[in-house]
Structures are given as structure tokens and as C-alpha cells.
Amino acid sequence: MTRQNEDIGALEARIGHSFADRGLIGAALTHVSAANGSRRETYQRLEFLGDRVLGLVISQMLYEAFPAADEGELSRRLADLVRKESCAEVALEWGVQAFIRLGESEKQTGAANAAILGDICESIIGAVFLDAGYDAARALVAGAFEARMRSPRRPLRDPKTALQEWAQARGLPTPLYRETARRGPDHAPEFTISVEVAGYRCAEATGFAKRLAEQAAAADFIAREGIDQGDRKGVA
Template identity: 45%
Template structure:
């Protein structure tokens, strides 16, 4: 049996306005908002082969990538492939998706199992990011590329405008420092994983030959690696200034 809350009609209207699209096939949006935990075993059997949460997420990820690549290509006409790739990675990462999900208040519309709700699923950045991709997939199937692209442009263009310089992530900066010093590339390893399965906390250690290691923690291994790299870069700057 499924244990999830229904979405009030006024909330549905608010979401329609936030998405900028009225669904001709409302079931597509419902599936995009339904976490796997809210689907019982019998329903899973019935819906096998249909476009559920994970399949819509898969599609939405590709649609988002295409639209973002097109926006970057047209906006930053003087940048090379490397600079565009850095911008792209920043815009399609989980943190950016979660920010957009929060901007449209997606969490309140999610259909979750009782256990997932009690575990704080509506605030989970991982779950919000996944649902945001699923919604983009649903927009594409219901209204075509233009409906999905309108949504992406509306919420991602402000993210693009936040910093007009090509972003330099800490991992890249640390790698370039090591190469400049004639050292092997940094080595990352996960030292522990904590927290509930739906939102784990990773601790990652980074080591550069001849330097004391640094550790970072984050909700994804990628985030933890970035924080570890930032910490080690800070240590290197401090040591240079001593």
C-alpha cells in the first residue's frame, strides 16, 4: 500500500504557475513527483515499462544538458570548449538542480512514503535534484522541447549571471598546482560514509606527494572532494606565507 499525501488543488495551481506550463497529461507530472518509496510492490508490477520517476529523471538529465549547452554556446561566444565545459558542469550539478527545485517549492509537492517524509525527504537536496530532473523530463514529454527549454531558461539564466567568469573549481586548481610543482596528480579516497541512505555524508581525503593530507565532507563524493581540495589549497597558501 502506498503512504503519501495528496497535493491540494491550490498547491497544484501554484506549481503550474512556477513551471510555466499546464500539463495536458497531468499523470506525467504526478509520476515525476512520485518518489519510488511511495509506490507499493503491486503498483510497481502494474507500472513496469511505464515512465516512472527514474525514467523521467534519466530523460530530464539529457534535456537539461542539451538546453544548457545551447544557452552557453550562444551566450559566451568568445570562450573555448574548456571554459564552456566548466560552466556546464557547475550548472547541471546536483547543487544547482536542488536550488531550482527550492525556487519552485518542489519539496512540498513531492509524493513520498511516510518513512521518507519522517526522514526529511522533502528537504533532501539529492531527492530534490532528482525530482527536478524528472519534472524537466515530464515537461519535455508533455509540451515538447520548447516547454522544457522555457523552464530551464527561466531558472538557470539567473544562475549563469551570478559569475560571468569561467568558474575554477578547487579540484582543477589543486591539480594545476601539483602539475606546476612537477608532482603526481592529487589522489582522493573515501575514508568514511555516515548518515541515512537517502542522504549520506561522505568524508574524502586528498593527498599530494610531500604534503600533509586534507579531508572534506559533503553530501556527495564530488562535493566532499571539492571541499578537501579547497582545504588543502588553503593549507598550501598558509605554508607559503609562513
């Protein structure tokens, strides 16, 4: 259930920032389905800004924390930290689902939607940046992401890259990804993607973006075939 403005203080305490402009946090928590005739009152623009602020802050954190890492390693670490799933996990840790403002069409399942939660995480970062500047946004991001940065929860080589390198090492063609289904509303479609590797059964997965579904399909293939992501030759 959506909380009223007077209860936003509980969320501010969790994220460690009190807003001078409560309108910013209100917009950051408002899905387009709950807009009163204006998308400017929703989180879309703040999510756009927060995505860029998050990328900049994480890039700076990585640059300072891993002085011996090359560009490739830094890029892989960045991609893992800023992916929608990571942002959705942070949003859940903040407890934002109780404060999200949804329209009737989204109230049944929207608050638990990983794509919405990821967007909300980024919109809150954008709102803090506008409310108090870069240092405040960096403090917010560092508090939420530093432990993840120090101890990655997933292999640094993304599943698509790992699968492609594994296939190439075995002399197989590049894995082929196909969209097999699409469902859901236009503003939040859900894609089902299959990955084909010559001589093996297809693996299939679903995600709220084609890229996420492709990565998930590759990960499912890797898990099913027992491929070691640290070994390009995989299993015999």
C-alpha cells in the same frame, strides 16, 4: 507534508507550465520510497530524461550566449550549471519540497536532501519535455538557469582541477582522494572523501556522490590553505 493533486496548480504557477498530463508531474514528484510496487511510477526515469534535456538546453544557451568561448570554457560553464547542487537550488526556488511524495523511511529528512531535490529538478524538466516538447522545456530551463549562466556563483575551474594544477605548479604529486566512510541507504548513500597533498594536512568532506564529495574536499583544502583559484601557483 505532501500536497494533493488539486494543489499542484500552485507548483505549476511557480515553474510556469500547466500540465496537460497531470500524471507526469505526479510521477516527477514521487520518490522511489513512495512507489506502490512499480518504479515506473517514480521520478527515476523522468530524472534520467530530464538530465539529458537539461544538458542539451544549457549547451545551446551557452553556445548562443558566449560566441567567443572555446570548448573548454563552455564545458566548465556547463558542468557548473548542471551539477546537482545547482539543480537542488533551482528546486528550492520552485518550492518543490512541499510537493515531494516520500515513503515513511524518507519523510524525516528526505525533502531537504540535496540529492533528492536535484533529481526532482531534472525530473520536472523531463516531465515538461514529454508534456509539451522541447520549446516548453527550454523555456522552463531558461527561466531557472539563465541568471546563473550570466553570473556564475562559483569559480569556473572546478576545485579538483584547481587543486591539481596548484599541486603540479609546486612540483607536488597529484592529490590523492580516498573514501573514508559510507553511510545511508543503498539507494541514497552518503560518501566521506579525504584529499591528501604531500606535505599538507588532509581535508575531508561529505557528499551524496563520490564526485561531489571529492569536489567538496578539494574546495575545503583550497579554502583552508588560502589558494587563489585564479592563480595556479597559489600562495607562497
